[in-house]
Amino acid sequence: MGRHREFDVGKVLDAALCVFWRKGYEGASYADLTAAAGVERPALYSAFGNKEALFRRALARYYELYLGYIPEALQLATAREVAAHILDSAIALNTRFPEHTGCMVINGVLAGSDDAEPVRQILIEARAVAETQLRERFERAKAEGDLPQTARPDALAAFLMAVLHGMAVQAKAGFSRDILKAVAEQALSAWPASEQRA
Amino acid sequence: MGRHREFDVGKVLDAALCVFWRKGYEGASYADLTAAAGVERPALYSAFGNKEALFRRALARYYELYLGYIPEALQLATAREVAAHILDSAIALNTRFPEHTGCMVINGVLAGSDDAEPVRQILIEARAVAETQLRERFERAKAEGDLPQTARPDALAAFLMAVLHGMAVQAKAGFSRDILKAVAEQALSAWPASEQRA
DNA sequence: GCGGTTTAATAACGGTCATTATGAAAAATA
């Protein structure tokens, strides 16, 4: 007996998921969460416990709703198909919702509160500057024949930056130097061969 | 005229840089900063302005002290040397200081406050699980001849995860789908060829 | 309809955040 719950727990969880996806864990305040969910604070506490428990539930739902392509890919016939499918799916997911781009797992530690927005823009700009410098250097290399005419300097720059970002994340996660070197080696093995000058 | 400053502004800035490198922008409180710098709060405000200005100064010093390898690499003769030098240098920097690993620019939005540590561990674990799944799938592929015997499944998994992390960061920074696809294409072009079965 | 029980909304809690007012201490000029 007792009073019935007046809100849909699933919908509230989905709303919280969107907020966490966009703002990360720290960046999402209860003011944000209650505004998105349309319920008051104590309702979230009674239904999910504290903030960390709510985040864990949202993370589980994220895997459930959006990361199904991982087990899906693991069943494909070849490793190349596995990788291609995961890459494609991740790109699709990362760009699917304009209001919460990227991956919730990464954004959970990437995004900050609104107060930190100017700082995040500084970092984004700093990242873009480095990539532009690389792209310009690769354009020069292409003009000099150091890279083939088929090479795409912007793609090479973006790719190199991606691997660098990824390795920074991995280093933070405790990776050893050796495995990071293996990652770098693998990345370099894709490098376009320089043209044989006539 | 007037009283002299009793602390070394450079040393205080270096101390603040270490705190920001480890905890990120939001994660670094004035309690952390003053403890590391050995000066009181108002000293930081009088010397640097507010927290954001202090972070900007620390970021500039980070580039000055630790990212000199980027312009250095840009002057090398070939694109491959540029990339190799940047990769090597980044790995060295990311693993140089045990107490603040990774890259300050990335960590600035990757690291959270101590309160968020359990959550960060959850995300790190979630990341490791996905990578393990990939590695196991690639080991199977190697056993099946889908990957050559020279292939390193752990390296391939780490590499793929690195590119995925990097693309998530880039998507957050506003990258278009097209450039992300170019990044994925470049990453796949390094994929080891399957063995020709006899 | 009534007692027991669960949920709902309001409002408050202590703690920490970045920031700063305040007044004492120290150095330079006169």
Added chain:
DNA sequence: TATTTTTCATAATGACCGTTATTAAACCGC
């Protein structure tokens, strides 16, 4: 030495954080 100027340390500020009493409302079995 007296005065001015700058830095120093203590401690307070208002705002926001996550969390929770408290009280009123809604539902159940009886």
